[in-house]
Amino acid sequence: MTVPPATRTRGREAAQALAAELSKLATLPATFLTLGGTFVVNLILAIAFTNAGLRDSTGTRSAPDIGLASIGYGQAGFVILGVMAACSEYVGGQIRTTLTAMPRRALQFTAKHVALAIVVLPAAAITAASGVALAAGVLGDTAAPVTSGRVAGALGGVTAYLALTTLISAAVGALVRRTLAAVVVLLGYLFIAGPLLRDHVPAARYLPDSAGFAMWFPPAEDAGAVTPVHGGLLLMAWTVVLIAVVVLGYRRWDV
Amino acid sequence: MTGGDASRSHVDVITIDNLVKRRGSREILSGISFRARPGRVTGFLGPNGAGKSSTLRILLGLDRATSGAALIGSVPFAKLPDPLAMVGAMLDGPGAHRARTGRAHLRWVARSAGLPRARVDEVLEVVGLTNAASKRVGAYSLGMGRRLGLATALLGDPEILVLDEPVNGLDPDGIRWIRTLLRERAASGRTVLLSGHLMGELAETVDDVVVVNEGKVVADGTLGEVTGAYRTLEDAFFALTTGAAS
Ligand SMILES: Nc1ncnc2c1ncn2[C@@H]1O[C@H](COP(=O)(O)OP(=O)(O)OP(=O)(O)O)[C@@H](O)[C@H]1O
Ligand SMILES: [Mg+2]
Numbered sequence: 419m420t421v422p423p424a425t426r427t428r429g430r431e432a433a434q435a436l437a438a439e440l441s442k443l444a445t446l447p448a449t450f451l452t453l454g455g456t457f458v459v460n461l462i463l464a465i466a467f468t469n470a471g472l473r474d475s476t477g478t479r480s481a482p483d484i485g486l487a488s489i490g491y492g493q494a495g496f497v498i499l500g501v502m503a504a505c506s507e508y509v510g511g512q513i514r515t516t517l518t519a520m521p522r523r524a525l526q527f528t529a530k531h532v533a534l535a536i537v538v539l540p541a542a543a544i545t546a547a548s549g550v551a552l553a554a555g556v557l558g559d560t561a562a563p564v565t566s567g568r569v570a571g572a573l574g575g576v577t578a579y580l581a582l583t584t585l586i587s588a589a590v591g592a593l594v595r596r597t598l599a600a601v602v603v604l605l606g607y608l609f610i611a612g613p614l615l616r617d618h619v620p621a622a623r624y625l626p627d628s629a630g631f632a633m634w635f636p637p638a639e640d641a642g643a644v645t646p647v648h649g650g651l652l653l654m655a656w657t658v659v660l661i662a663v664v665v666l667g668y669r670r671w672d673v
Numbered sequence: 674m675t676g677g678d679a680s681r682s683h684v685d686v687i688t689i690d691n692l693v694k695r696r697g698s699r700e701i702l703s704g705i706s707f708r709a710r711p712g713r714v715t716g717f718l719g720p721n722g723a724g725k726s727s728t729l730r731i732l733l734g735l736d737r738a739t740s741g742a743a744l745i746g747s748v749p750f751a752k753l754p755d756p757l758a759m760v761g762a763m764l765d766g767p768g769a770h771r772a773r774t775g776r777a778h779l780r781w782v783a784r785s786a787g788l789p790r791a792r793v794d795e796v797l798e799v800v801g802l803t804n805a806a807s808k809r810v811g812a813y814s815l816g817m818g819r820r821l822g823l824a825t826a827l828l829g830d831p832e833i834l835v836l837d838e839p840v841n842g843l844d845p846d847g848i849r850w851i852r853t854l855l856r857e858r859a860a861s862g863r864t865v866l867l868s869g870h871l872m873g874e875l876a877e878t879v880d881d882v883v884v885v886n887e888g889k890v891v892a893d894g895t896l897g898e899v900t901g902a903y904r905t906l907e908d909a910f911f912a913l914t915t916g917a918a919s
Contacts, residue, residue, distance in 0.1 A: 423753040430787070438785035445777035462709040506770055510810065513753065515778075515825060516736055518760070520783040521734045655679035672736040 432529065435520050448502050449538045453541045456495025457548065463488035464477045464549035468556045480562045482572040486634060491578055492545060496538065496580045497604045500587025501536050505597040513673045527592070531585050531661060542580035546573050554580035574647050575634035586626060589657075589664045605632030627654040679798075684746035684869040685711045685832040685864045687732065694727055694888075704741070709866040709881070711832075711905060714859045716879035716896075720914050724888045725868040726765065726814065729774050729837050732761050732918040757786035760833045761826030765841075767818035771811030775802055775821050778810060779828060786829055796824040801850075815842035823851070833864040840869065852878045876906040879881035886914045 428432075443449050464485055471484040507513040512531050520526035529600040550573065554561060587604055606628055615622035622628055632649030644652065688711040694702040702724045710716035719725050730736040732743040734750040745753060745760060753759045769778040774896045779793040797803045800820040805813065813821065826834055834855070840848050854877055855865050869875045882899040884892040891913045892899045896906065903909035 426787075432785045434785055434787045441777075441781035441784050445773050445781065447772050509772075511764065511766040511768045512770045514730075514733075514762075514764050515782060517734050517735055517758055519782050520748075521753070521756055523751075616902045618882045638769075670737065673728070 422439040433527060435526055435529035436533055440528045442505060443533055443537050448508055452495055452499045457545050460486045460488050460492035460545050461548055463491055464552050468553045479557055479560055480564055481554035482550050482564060482569050485550035486546060486576055487591050488549050491547060493580060493583055496584045497587045498601055501597055501600040504591030505595060517673060521632060524665050527665050527668055529656055531588060534584060534588055535581055538581045538584045543577040543588040546576040570582060571632050579630045579633045580648055582653045585657050586660055589647035589660045590605060593664050596625055624652060626653055677858055680915040686746060687864060687866055688744045690742045692728060692731060693739045695739045695775055705890055707750040707883045707890060707893050711864045712859055712862045713880040714855050714865040714878055715881040716875055717883050718910060719885035723885045725885060726837050728904060729868060731833055738834050742800060757829035758788060760835060761831040762827060762835045763826045763839060764837045767810055767821045769821055772809060774809055775808050776806040782825055784827055786826060796827045799827060800824040810863060816844055816847055819843055838869055839867050840881045884910060884913050
C-alpha cells in the first residue's frame with residue numbers, strides 16, 4: 419500500500435498550470451520571432467503611412483491616427499502568434515504530454531489563454547506606441563494638436579484590441595488544430611469577409627472586427643456608431659463566448 | 674489470474690473494465706478488461722492495430738471510451754489530484770515540440786506540477802540525456818526522443834508507469850537499462866504497465882501478460898500461465914493472435 423499523494427488546492431494547481439503555459443510560450447522560438455517580426459514590419463509600415471501623411475496636405479496629420487494606421491496590417495502578426503500558440507500543441511504529440519500533466523482541460527485551456535494575454539499585452543502596447551512615437555517624431559510641429567488623453571485612449575484601445583484578437587486567434591487555432599488553415603480562416607475574415615460585410619450589412623458593426631476597430635479608429639460621425647468602450651466590451655464578449663464554446667469541445671474530444 | 678488480491682482496492686492498481694471504443698462504425702476495442710498491480714510489471718501485448726495504444730490513451734484520459742471504465746485506484750485519470758506524481762506516461766513519439774530543447778520541455782512539465790528545476794536535471798541524468806539537454810528535440814534521434822519521453826514519465830517519481838512500446842527505438846544498451854529500471858520500480862512495490870509486440874527482450878521483463886488481438890483480450894495471466902504449454906512466450910503469442918484472427 420502506498421501513501422496517496424498530497425492533494426493540491428485548485429488555486430495552486432491553476433498557478434502551476436499558468437507557470438507551465440508561460441514557460442511553453444517563452445521557450446517556443448516562434449513566439450519572439452513573431453513578436454519581433456511584427457514589431458519591425460509594423461514600424462516599416464508606420465514609416466510609409468507617416469510619409470504619405472506628410473505629403474497629404476488636406477489630411478488632419480494626427481499622430482495617433484497616422485501612427486496607428488499600420489496596425490490594420492500589423493494585427494496579422496498577432497493573429498499568427500495566437501494560432502501558433504494553440505497549434506504548436508499538436509506538433510510532436512505535445513498535446514498528450516500537456517493533457518497527462520494537466521488533465522483538467524478547461525483549467526489548462528484557460529491557463530494557456532491567460533499566459534498568452536500576459537505575453538501579448540506588453541508586446542502589443544510597445545508595437546502600438548512605437549508607431550505613434552514615430553509619427554509624432556516625423557510630423558513634428560506639423561502634427562495636429564491632440565490631447566494626451568486621446569493618445570492614451572487610442573493606445574489603450576489598440577493594445578486591448580490586439581490582445582483580444584490574439585486570444586480569438588488562439589481559440590480558433592485550438593478548434594482547427596492546423597496552423598495554416600486557422601491563419602487562412604482568420605486573415606480571410608479580417609481582410610476579405612469582414613470588410614465586405616461592413617460595407618453591405620449594417621449589423622456587421624457588431625462583429626468582432628468592426629467592434630474592435632471602433633476601439634481605436636476615430637469614431638464615425640453618425641449617431642449609430644459603436645463607441646470605443648462599447649466596441650471593447652463587444653469584442654471582449656465575442657472573445658469570452660468563443661473561448662467558452664471551444665472549451666466545450668476541447669473538454670470532450672479525443673487527442 | 675494471480676489470485677486473491679484482485680478485489681482489493683489499491684490506490685495504484687490500474688483497472689481496465691470492459692472498455693469499448695467505437696470510431697465511426699468500427700469497433701476498435703470490444704470489451705477490454707484487465708488489471709495491472711503494484712509490485713508487478715504487466716506486459717500488454719498484441720500485434721499492430723490490436724488496440725494497445727487506444728486502450729492506454731483512454732486510461733490516460735486522452736480519448737473517451739464509448740463505454741466501460743479505466744481507473745487508477747478508484748478514480749479516472751482526469752480526477753487524480755496530482756497526476757504527475759501518481760502516473761508517469763509515455764506514448765508514441767517524444768510528446769515534445771521539436772523547436773524546444775529537451776531541458777525546456779521537461780521544465781514546463783515540471784512547472785505544471787510545481788516540481789523543482791533540479792528534478793529536471795536528475796531525470797536527464799537518469800535517462801542519459803544530460804549532454805543533449807540543450808539540443809532541440811527536432812535534432813534528437815528516435816532513441817533520444819524515447820529517452821526524453823521516459824524522462825518526462827519519471828519526472829514526478831510516480832507510483833505508476835504507463836509506457837507505450839518503451840523499447841521501440843532503443844539500442845541494446847538502452848533496452849537493458851530500461852529493463853533494469855522497470856524491474857527496480859516493480860521491486861519497490863510500484864506498478865508498471867507497458868505495451869509491446871512481444872519480443873524476446875520483454876519476456877525477461879514482465880511478470881504478468883495480457884495479450885490483446887482485434888480489440889479483445891485473448892490471454893491474461895502470469896508469464897508462466899500465458900506461456901503455458903508453449904515453448905516460449907513468443908510461440909504462445911503467435912498461437913493466440915493468429916488463432917483469434919482466423
Ligand atoms: N485516431 C484514430 N482514428 C481512427 N482509427 C484509429 C485511430 N487510432 C487508432 N485507430 C484504429 O484503431 C485500431 C487500434 O489501433 P491502436 O493504435 O490502438 O493499435 P496498437 O495495438 O497500438 O497497434 P501498434 O502495435 O501498431 O501500435 C487500429 O485499427 C487503428 O486503425
Ligand atoms: Mg500502438
